[in-house]
Amino acid sequence: GAGVSQTPSNKVTEKGKYVELRCDPISGHTALYWYRQSLGQGPEFLIYFQGTGAADDSGLPNDRFFAVRPEGSVSTLKIQRTERGDSAVYLCASSFSGPWETQYFGPGTRLLVL
Amino acid sequence: KNEVEQSPQNLTAQEGEFITINCSYSVGISALHWLQQHPGGGIVSLFMLSSGKKKHGRLIATINIQEKHSSLHITASHPRDSAVYICAVILGGTSYGKLTFGQGTILTVHP
Numbered sequence: 001g002a003g004v005s006q007t008p009s010n011k012v013t014e015k016g017k018y019v020e021l022r023c024d025p026i027s028g029h030t031a032l033y034w035y036r037q038s039l040g041q042g043p044e045f046l047i048y049f050q051g052t053g054a055a056d057d058s059g060l061p062n063d064r065f066f067a068v069r070p071e072g073s074v075s076t077l078k079i080q081r082t083e084r085g086d087s088a089v090y091l092c093a094s095s096f097s098g099p100w101e102t103q104y105f106g107p108g109t110r111l112l113v114l
Numbered sequence: 115k116n117e118v119e120q121s122p123q124n125l126t127a128q129e130g131e132f133i134t135i136n137c138s139y140s141v142g143i144s145a146l147h148w149l150q151q152h153p154g155g156g157i158v159s160l161f162m163l164s165s166g167k168k169k170h171g172r173l174i175a176t177i178n179i180q181e182k183h184s185s186l187h188i189t190a191s192h193p194r195d196s197a198v199y200i201c202a203v204i205l206g207g208t209s210y211g212k213l214t215f216g217q218g219t220i221l222t223v224h225p
Contacts, residue, residue, distance in 0.1 A: 004156075031210060031211060033211065033212070033213075035213070035215075040217075041217055041218075042118075042200055042202070042215030042216050042217045042218050043157075043200075043202075043213070043215050044215070045212055045213060045214065048210055048211075048212055050210065055210065056210070056212060091156075091157065093157075095211055097210065098209075098210065098211070099144050099145060099204050099208055099209060099210055099211050100145065100162065100211075101211060102159045102162065103147075103159060103211055103213070104159075105156045105157040105158070105159075106156060107155065107156040108156065
């Protein structure tokens with residue numbers, strides 16, 4: 001079956017622009033996670049959705065970052081007024097709910113802010 | 115100091131060698147994950163464990179809760195094992211799969 005997909009795979013934008021990154025989780029997975037991975041580092045947690053609601057957004061670095069999951073499936077991570085420091089790979093993962101479930105990761109979106 | 119520390123950061127081996135990657139953490143956890151990331155590729159979950167030992171093929175993962183330490187072993191290493199191996203934990207008391215990651219270990223296996 002289909003895995004987690006993310007679009008676009010690469011995004012180049014200019015400082016100050018707005019970007020949207022999309023995640024299509026595995027069908028039936030109620031839990032969805034966004035992580036960010038800077039070059040040479042391990043990923044960092046951004047936000048967790050259980051169904052349609054953001055149950056934990058403690059990892060969002062500031063109010064320029066926002067994410068939605070209106071129908072409990074596809075999620076969009078939105079970044080306003082992008083800065084060069086936002087350049088990273090943005091990873092999405094999905095799973096059935098609960099801490100013991102295997103997370104399935106998407107291939108990531110590589111964001112470069114010039 | 116990071117809550118999850120891995121060692122070594124870089125590891126080079128010859129094909130056939132036994133490999134060990136270590137992970138130490140400084141907080142109480144519910145579970146620990148070992149993940150694999152190939153260059154340009156996505157992340158794949160290898161193991162999730164909360165106690166003892168798990169084995170899958172040539173991979174073995176162990177955890178010592180009292181010492182807050184886990185190891186990932188690869189027996190009879192092969193060039194296709196070359197990847198970044200990442201340790202991640204779910205902090206104790208967390209009721210969902212929010213992962214806190216180590217910085218990763220870059221493994222290169224030469225033929």
